Amino acid sequence: MLWGLSPRTGTERSMKKKAYFKADEADTGLGKFKGLEVRIGTIVDDEWDEPMGPTPMPDPTGLRAWDHKLLARYQPSYMPYCQVCCLCTFGKCDLSGDKRGACGIDMKGQQARIVLAAANIGCAAHLAHARHLVDHLIEEFGPRTELIQGPGTEIHAPVSRLVTGMRPRTLEDAAIIVDYCETQLAHTLSATHTGQEGSWLDFESKVLHAGMIDQVGMEIADLVQISTLGFPKADPEAPLVQSGIGMMDTNKAIILTIGHNIVPAAAITDYITEKKLGGQVEVGGMCCTAWDITRRDPSAKVIGPISWQLRYIRSGKADVVVVDEQCIRTDVVREAQKVKSPVISTCDKAVMGLPDRTEDTVDSIVDELVSFKIPGAFIHDHHKVGEVATKVALALKPKRRKMKFFPSKKKIQKMAEECKKCSECIRACPNDQPVMEAVLAAQLGNFEPLRDVYQSCIGCARCESACPNDFDLHSWMVVAAEADCKDETYMVRTGRGAIQDIEIRNVGQPIVFGEIPGVIAHVGCANYPQGGKDVHDMAEEFAKRRYIIVTSGCAAVSAGHVRDENGQSIYERRSGDFDAGGVLNVGSCVSNPHIAGAAIKIAAIFAKRNLRGNYAEIADYIHNRVGAVGISWGAMSQKAASIASGFWRLGVPVIVGPHGSKYRRMLLGKAEDERAWTVYDARTGDRVLTAPAPEHLFYAAETVAEANVMTAKLVLRPNDTGKGRSIKLSHYIDIHEKYYGFFPDDVWRYIRRDSDIPITLKDKILAQMKENNWKERKIIDPTLLKEQVMGGGS
Amino acid sequence: MVMRPVPWQTGEICGPDSAKSLTKAAVLKRDLSKAKSPLLIVGSEAATEKHGKGDMVDYAIALSEAGKMPIIATGGAIKAFIEKGFEGAKSMGAMEVAFRLQDPEWKGPNGKGPHDLIFIYGIPYYMQWTLLSGVMNFGTHITAITLGRYYQPHAKWSFPNMKEKAYHSALDEILELVRGGK
Numbered sequence: 001m002l003w004g005l006s007p008r009t010g011t012e013r014s015m016k017k018k019a020y021f022k023a024d025e026a027d028t029g030l031g032k033f034k035g036l037e038v039r040i041g042t043i044v045d046d047e048w049d050e051p052m053g054p055t056p057m058p059d060p061t062g063l064r065a066w067d068h069k070l071l072a073r074y075q076p077s078y079m080p081y082c083q084v085c086c087l088c089t090f091g092k093c094d095l096s097g098d099k100r101g102a103c104g105i106d107m108k109g110q111q112a113r114i115v116l117a118a119a120n121i122g123c124a125a126h127l128a129h130a131r132h133l134v135d136h137l138i139e140e141f142g143p144r145t146e147l148i149q150g151p152g153t154e155i156h157a158p159v160s161r162l163v164t165g166m167r168p169r170t171l172e173d174a175a176i177i178v179d180y181c182e183t184q185l186a187h188t189l190s191a192t193h194t195g196q197e198g199s200w201l202d203f204e205s206k207v208l209h210a211g212m213i214d215q216v217g218m219e220i221a222d223l224v225q226i227s228t229l230g231f232p233k234a235d236p237e238a239p240l241v242q243s244g245i246g247m248m249d250t251n252k253a254i255i256l257t258i259g260h261n262i263v264p265a266a267a268i269t270d271y272i273t274e275k276k277l278g279g280q281v282e283v284g285g286m287c288c289t290a291w292d293i294t295r296r297d298p299s300a301k302v303i304g305p306i307s308w309q310l311r312y313i314r315s316g317k318a319d320v321v322v323v324d325e326q327c328i329r330t331d332v333v334r335e336a337q338k339v340k341s342p343v344i345s346t347c348d349k350a351v352m353g354l355p356d357r358t359e360d361t362v363d364s365i366v367d368e369l370v371s372f373k374i375p376g377a378f379i380h381d382h383h384k385v386g387e388v389a390t391k392v393a394l395a396l397k398p399k400r401r402k403m404k405f406f407p408s409k410k411k412i413q414k415m416a417e418e419c420k421k422c423s424e425c426i427r428a429c430p431n432d433q434p435v436m437e438a439v440l441a442a443q444l445g446n447f448e449p450l451r452d453v454y455q456s457c458i459g460c461a462r463c464e465s466a467c468p469n470d471f472d473l474h475s476w477m478v479v480a481a482e483a484d485c486k487d488e489t490y491m492v493r494t495g496r497g498a499i500q501d502i503e504i505r506n507v508g509q510p511i512v513f514g515e516i517p518g519v520i521a522h523v524g525c526a527n528y529p530q531g532g533k534d535v536h537d538m539a540e541e542f543a544k545r546r547y548i549i550v551t552s553g554c555a556a557v558s559a560g561h562v563r564d565e566n567g568q569s570i571y572e573r574r575s576g577d578f579d580a581g582g583v584l585n586v587g588s589c590v591s592n593p594h595i596a597g598a599a600i601k602i603a604a605i606f607a608k609r610n611l612r613g614n615y616a617e618i619a620d621y622i623h624n625r626v627g628a629v630g631i632s633w634g635a636m637s638q639k640a641a642s643i644a645s646g647f648w649r650l651g652v653p654v655i656v657g658p659h660g661s662k663y664r665r666m667l668l669g670k671a672e673d674e675r676a677w678t679v680y681d682a683r684t685g686d687r688v689l690t691a692p693a694p695e696h697l698f699y700a701a702e703t704v705a706e707a708n709v710m711t712a713k714l715v716l717r718p719n720d721t722g723k724g725r726s727i728k729l730s731h732y733i734d735i736h737e738k739y740y741g742f743f744p745d746d747v748w749r750y751i752r753r754d755s756d757i758p759i760t761l762k763d764k765i766l767a768q769m770k771e772n773n774w775k776e777r778k779i780i781d782p783t784l785l786k787e788q789v790m791g792g793g794s
Numbered sequence: 795m796v797m798r799p800v801p802w803q804t805g806e807i808c809g810p811d812s813a814k815s816l817t818k819a820a821v822l823k824r825d826l827s828k829a830k831s832p833l834l835i836v837g838s839e840a841a842t843e844k845h846g847k848g849d850m851v852d853y854a855i856a857l858s859e860a861g862k863m864p865i866i867a868t869g870g871a872i873k874a875f876i877e878k879g880f881e882g883a884k885s886m887g888a889m890e891v892a893f894r895l896q897d898p899e900w901k902g903p904n905g906k907g908p909h910d911l912i913f914i915y916g917i918p919y920y921m922q923w924t925l926l927s928g929v930m931n932f933g934t935h936i937t938a939i940t941l942g943r944y945y946q947p948h949a950k951w952s953f954p955n956m957k958e959k960a961y962h963s964a965l966d967e968i969l970e971l972v973r974g975g976k
Contacts, residue, residue, distance in 0.1 A: 706838075
């Protein structure tokens with residue numbers, strides 16, 4: 001079936017794609033043609049017999065009704081970071097009290113607007129990444145290259161199916177989906193302009209829209225790279241790879257890659273493989289590029305999360321630094337210059353002020369970099385990057401290994417005597433670490449306190465910026481912790497990609513019924529309040545209780561950076577299967593939609609729900625049935641904000657660490673507000689009170705203890721069976737007693753009938769139920785959507 | 795040591811409104827006498843902060859008993875209260891507290907509110923900063939007094955980044971003031 005090129009919306013738009021072919025000579029049933037060129041506006045994907053749902057490719061208001069249901073239950077709690085607005089020349093406008101700005105906006109609206117701005121920025125970063133990958137891979141492999149998520153993934157690209165109504169089967173399809181996402185982002189970004197949206201509620205709805213679009217863009221980014229670049233394909237046994245500063249072999253030339261976009265880093269490992277230089281050069285990555293290079297080439301190494309950048313650059317071990325995009329230290333050139341490491345920037349979004357050498361010959365660029373005539377170069381041709389980076393690293397390694405970059409302890413002790421005791425280092429530290437006291441101890445030759453600070457340090461170096469003596473305090477910490485750095489040697493499982501349909505088939509029922517108590521995803525950045533070990537400890541606490549643990553991004557690195565008494569990381573001692581007790585790393589930031597995808601596929605496979613353009617129904621299903629919780633303990637970036645927003649729209653709660661309170665808005669429920677927890681019984685259409693589950697949608701926890709207790713609570717779902725609810729409550733009570741020291745006083749709220757009560761705790765719970773005038777409730781088929789009631793709710 | 799009333803964490807500056815400097819307990823007299831229902835909020839750091847012969851959990855217990863005010867313990871601080879045999883504290887998340895304090899009808903942890911005055915300390919500096927911002931902007935019925943050592947601009951009253959000795963003396967004076975009745 002052919003469609004014309006006239007503008008279309010909704011369903012039609014979701015099905016179309018442009019087709020073009022050209023033939024010098026063609027012998028067809030219609031005759032013989034020379035110089036044939038045919039352009040077709042659109043072709044409908046007739047082969048997919050799944051009926052189209054109500055909201056393919058929704059615009060920013062397409063799912064507004066669903067958003068408002070969520071936002072009525074989980075109300076925004078704003079904590080302004082600033083009382084003024086300074087976004088236009090009307091301002092600055094004082095919005096304190098009940099004042100409004102010159103444009104008419106009030107404080108609540110302004111806070112929601114800033115939240116939307118953050119979600120847009122995060123979404124833009126992933127989407128631009130996806131666009132680059134799609135365009136680049138089309139150029140390399142052709143538009144008709146098939147997209148393959150892996151064996152056992154018949155329902156590939158579940159997020160794209162759900163949102164767009166399309167099955168992206170080729171790179172060309174991927175490009176159409178990215179087109180749609182870019183249009184949506186333009187709309188949600190434009191809403192933040194002065195004199196556009198005015199309601200906090202509609203700003204928040206657009207936050208959810210930007211988050212959903214972000215999920216689609218990320219899914220496409222990972223799908224296209226998995227399909228074409230030789231990554232593990234939905235593989236529970238993705239390779240274990242070396243990780244940690246101590247794993248880097250300084251006998252070889254070292255290339256450090258930082259960022260998120262695999263293309264230049266892949267060119268480096270490809271060049272090394274092609275020239276058989278693996279014995280002389282090694283490649284280590286930081287942040288998500290680390291995961292993606294090891295997915296492509298398991299001989300590459302994961303040095304550490306985002307917060308390890310400064311300590312590794314300053315160590316001088318990297319002979320060349322190659323940056324691509326996102327989460328790169330913006331002073332990377334300045335820092336690398338201090339240790340005579342040239343920087344190669346490769347991405348138009350992060351040129352870093354370097355001269356453009358894209359058109360120059362490899363030899364001339366190498367000469368300039370090796371002789372330090374230029375501190376680095378912008379090379380926008382990844383093939384050239386591979387060759388230049390390798391040649392520069394090999395040329396510089398012999399000279400650079402003789403250099404020492406960190407001061408000796410003796411020198412630090414001497415410098416520490418000049419400390420002015422002004423406390424500015426402590427005041428600048430995000431985690432209030434006792435930096436000054438540690439420096440004062442170093443005066444006396446005691447380096448243990450500096451070593452302690454290293455363990456919690458997020459590597460921001462704000463202490464140095466604040467120091468009136470310009471001391472390199474972060475370097476001092478690294479010197480004090482030299483032995484710890486050398487000991488950072490771990491084996492971590494690289495990103496497996498999607499979850500297989502067969503895995504979902506095996507666990508779908510126990511998850512929906514609550515017998516596997518939950519799926520917990522540790523994702524995001526490394527802005528930890530007390531170091532990355534917390535991520536490991538949280539993951540282990542729940543893995544040993546047979547929850548399914550999924551990891552991605554920097555959190556996936558931190559989870560693997562703890563060894564047990566047998567010297568094994570969590571990835572070595574636990575299975576990579578999507579099953580009870582498994583700990584599976586899906587990959588980089590753009591792999592996060594595999595986590596959302598698993599929840600979506602539960603609805604498709606276990607409950608046989610249609611996904612195609614059917615967002616609200618599936619989100620309602622997940623929200624009421626799939627006990628999934630996202631945790632981003634070190635959430636820092638706007639990307640983390642947009643990733644979280646995508647999970648919120650699916651009804652999946654997200655917990656962040658204490659720094660996450662600076663996102664300045666939580667989405668919180670009120671357990672005692674019965675109206676908020678009253679849902680439809682899909683079987684009867686009756687309005688029925690359920691438990692406050694999940695109680696919150698976005699929550700910053702102050703401590704690991706609080707995060708663990710909240711996680712155990714937020715996996716509760718209205719649809720849990722009696723057995724499932726009883727298992728979940730057993731864990732909640734046990735974790736609550738362990739970390740808070742007492743039996744939780746809200747268990748009664750989650751008891752619907754006798755079968756929900758954990759048998760060994762019956763007496764205590766019965767007493768609590770009596771005290772609170774508990775009444776028996778039905779176990780229903782819960783939905784927030786009237787149209788999901790049998791017969792359409794009429 | 796910085797003595798000016800500027801935020802302890804240098805980047806955490808705020809908008810047009812900022813807290814008054816709490817340099818002596820007596821300045822609180824008026825607000826304490828007006829308060830009908832005070833509430834004490836104590837965060838996770840209280841258990842590791844020393845005060846006198848005990849810690850800031852002991853101080854909270856003393857202050858609560860002196861002012862007959864309920865305690866909310868955040869971030870798992872409840873465990874320290876229980877270990878000390880004190881049963882008058884309730885556990886809530888700091889973010890839940892920030893949310894509830896914006897509601898003038900909220901009855902508080904024991905159902906005896908609404909509360910019109912809070913004492914607060916022990917939550918990580920930046921998190922308390924955001925919590926108090928929510929209170930200052932949307933919980934305008936609340937008088938917020940921070941009892942941490944460092945300046946919190948979003949309270950009504952805050953210590954101005956005190957030296958340790960002076961800080962602990964000031965805490966004792968406040969305890970005496972509360973004990974002295976309203």
